[in-house]
Amino acid sequence: MNAVNESIATKCTAVTKRGTLFRAKPTANGLCPMHSQPGLAAELGRRGGAKNRHYFPVGAEKKLDPPATAADVQKILAEAMEDICGRRMGPKIGTTLGYLRAALLKAMELHQLERRIEALEQGERPRICRRE
């Protein structure tokens, strides 16, 4: 190494568009990791951008049959948990499903109560689930 290179060894030897040196710490070859590996910056940018993308590409959305029972809701939530952990579903969608689950189960419960009251009013003996 000559005297000039030794004096700037604490900085990357790549030159900016302005003609100044980059301030990044160099590796053994005198360049910072970004300039040593030409595709590294693009790859890191791509990985960062991938975090903001939608999980399902357009046209690959999951088809969901409307849940009719609490068991259906349970199954959908279990699949959603699996998809979130497997990074196939965004956590925001999972949160939305959680809110919808609460409203749907409450509606199912009310519907069941309405049916039982209707049966009582018509003089039928309502079906009551009892633990034995």
Ligand SMILES: [Zn+2]
């Ligand atoms: Zn550099």
